[in-house]
Each structure stands twice: as C-alpha cells, then as structure tokens.
Amino acid sequence: MTDPLYAELLDLALEAARRAGELLRDGRPADLGVAATKTSPIDVVTEMDLASEKLITGFLAERRPADGFLGEEGASVVGSSGVRWVIDPVDGTVNYLYGLPSWAVSIAAEKDGETVAGVVAAPMRGETYHAVLGGGAYRNGEPVHCRPAPPLSQALIGTGFAYLSERRAAQAEVLRTLLPRVRDIRRGGSAAIDLCDVACGRLDGYYERGLNAWDMAAGDLIAREAGALTGGRPGEPVSNDLAVAASPDVFATLQPLLEELGAWHD
Numbered sequence: 001m002t003d004p005l006y007a008e009l010l011d012l013a014l015e016a017a018r019r020a021g022e023l024l025r026d027g028r029p030a031d032l033g034v035a036a037t038k039t040s041p042i043d044v045v046t047e048m049d050l051a052s053e054k055l056i057t058g059f060l061a062e063r064r065p066a067d068g069f070l071g072e073e074g075a076s077v078v079g080s081s082g083v084r085w086v087i088d089p090v091d092g093t094v095n096y097l098y099g100l101p102s103w104a105v106s107i108a109a110e111k112d113g114e115t116v117a118g119v120v121a122a123p124m125r126g127e128t129y130h131a132v133l134g135g136g137a138y139r140n141g142e143p144v145h146c147r148p149a150p151p152l153s154q155a156l157i158g159t160g161f162a163y164l165s166e167r168r169a170a171q172a173e174v175l176r177t178l179l180p181r182v183r184d185i186r187r188g189g190s191a192a193i194d195l196c197d198v199a200c201g202r203l204d205g206y207y208e209r210g211l212n213a214w215d216m217a218a219g220d221l222i223a224r225e226a227g228a229l230t231g232g233r234p235g236e237p238v239s240n241d242l243a244v245a246a247s248p249d250v251f252a253t254l255q256p257l258l259e260e261l262g263a264w265h266d
Contacts, residue, residue, distance in 0.1 A: 006132045009083065009109040009117040013218075014130060016059045017105045017121035020052045020089060024096065024105070025123040027051075046097055049073050052089035056107065060085055072214045084110045088214040091120075092190030101125065106192040108217035118218030120192045129196040129222050137199050137226035146228040147201035149249030150183075155204035157246075157254070158186045158194040162210040170266045171209065177261055191243075195219025198245045199226035205246030205254050209263060216243055231255060233264050241265075 028048060053073040060067065061077075068079025071087040085107065090096050092103030101124035109117040116133045129144070131137040137144050149155075159175065161168050179185055186203065188194050191211050197203040199222045220230050220238055229251040232239040242264040244255050258264070 003116075003132075005083075005111070006116050006135070009111075010119070010130060010132050012060060012063060013085075013107040013109060013117055013119040014128070016056045017107050017119045017128065019059060020056050020105045021121040021123040021128075023055055024048055024052055024090060024103075028096070046090070046093060048096070049090045049093055052105065053087060056087050056089060056105075057085075070213060072212070082112050086110060086115075086214050086217040088192065091192040091215060092188075095189045100189070102188045102190050102193055104190050104192045104196075106214065106218045108221065110217070115217050115221045118221040120196050120218050120222060122190075122193055122196075125193075127196075129199065129219075131218075131222040131225035133221065133225075135225065137222045139196070139200055144200040144226050146198055146223070146226050146247045147204055149247035150204060152182060152250060152253045152257070154183050155246075155250050155254070156184055156186060157182050158188060158197060158203045158206040160187060160189065160191055160194065160208040160211075167210060167266050171263075174258070174261045174263045178257070181257070191215040192219040195223045195245055198228050198247075199223045205244070205250045207242065207244045207254065207258055207263060209242050210240060211238070211243050212240065220245065234259055 050073055053071045057075050066081035068084035069075040069077040088106040091106045096103040104120050104122040107119045108115050119130045121128045129139050161171050194206045198206050223245045224230055228245050229248050230238055230245040232242045246254050
C-alpha cells in the first residue's frame, strides 16, 4: 500500500471497528431492547445500533473533522474533504438481537465517490476483514482469495431476504427456481459477512436484492480485492436493485440467471 491517505483511512477504520465491536460484544445487555422499527415491525433498531454508530462517528469526526458520513442509523454529513465514511454499526441486527454470532461492524471510506478502504469486523467469529483499493484482501492480517470456481451446479450460494413481506414473497419464488440448480443455499443474515465469506472462499457466490450502501460498501471492496467479481444487473454496479458477488466463472453464470429469474424486481 503506497497511498498514505488510504493507509490513514484503513488504520482509522480498523480502530473504529475494533472499538465498536468490543462495545457490542461486551456491552450487550441481557434484556436488550428494541428502540424502534425501520421499514417493518421485524426490521429493528436496537439501543446498541445507536450506541455503536455514535461511537464510530465520534471517533472518526474527532480525527478527520472535514469528512462526510453516511450511517444506517441516521448519520448524514456532506463534509468538505472528498472523503465520506459509510457505516453500518451492526450489520445483522436481528442476529445480534437474538444472540446469534453472525453480525458485524462495517466501515468503508470513499474518496471522491470511490470506495478506497473497507473493514468488516465480526467479533463473535474473532475475525476482521479489510481491504484497500488495489492492495488485496485480508482476514486477521492474512491474505484471502475467493475459491476456484466450480460449475454452478456445485456452487454454494449465499443470499438474504428483505423485511417487507411482498418482496420476501418474490424472493422466495426466485429461490425456488434457483435452489435445484446449485449445490445449496445459505442465509446468514449479514450481507457484510456474506461478502467476506465470498472473499475467503466460504461461499462460491452471493446475491441479494434491497441492500443499501452501508450494507455492502466495505464487503464489496473486500470481495473484489480477493479476486471475486461484483455487480448488479448485467452491465451495472451493485445497487439496491441487486448485488451479486462470486468467483469469476460462477459470476458469469449466476448473474445472467438471476436476471432471467427476475431477482431484481418484486
């Protein structure tokens, strides 16, 4: 890594994610409460989501006061430096609420609209993933790479489901047709972790509709730096309509199949 700005942003993201992860892991109340709902009654915001975002934004703003912010729980600052932090303080909130281990802190840094550094910390796994643009992907400091691509029929594919019932019904129809064509499907509950699982070879591919920037900014960079391809609908980048990440040969088959199945619409 030769760009000193990238190095600075990565170091700050690593430290902010470490602090937030410790807060979430060690400070989780036994009677964890739901502070509010977002898009539906099962899309929850917990008191710890809010505390984590406050910790992250406070830490970063103290050190880089001219930067912008976009956070899942409401942080929105334009900034004047050309750098914007994209933050998911708890990716996998329902897992966290229920005491399941698949949740993460996701922090990405954009420079002039391009993601240049990303960190996904999964404390209950004891793992932290990171990448900088052009610098490869790492898990706990060791390089990671996506799996050599099997045929789609032997590929393990991750996915996720929306909170809105109408969209979940449409996603179930896509899954019904896709499932017989792959080895199996996994639903982990954290988009950031799923993307990192593609990066380190635990999944051959992953797709989901309805993700927001904070869900995938860091994980998308980590997957790409590990050799995976990412995109949305054919010829488009990842978006709220569709996010796909996979080993290159799996991607070449999976993305057009998802287009054919209409995975991008309700």
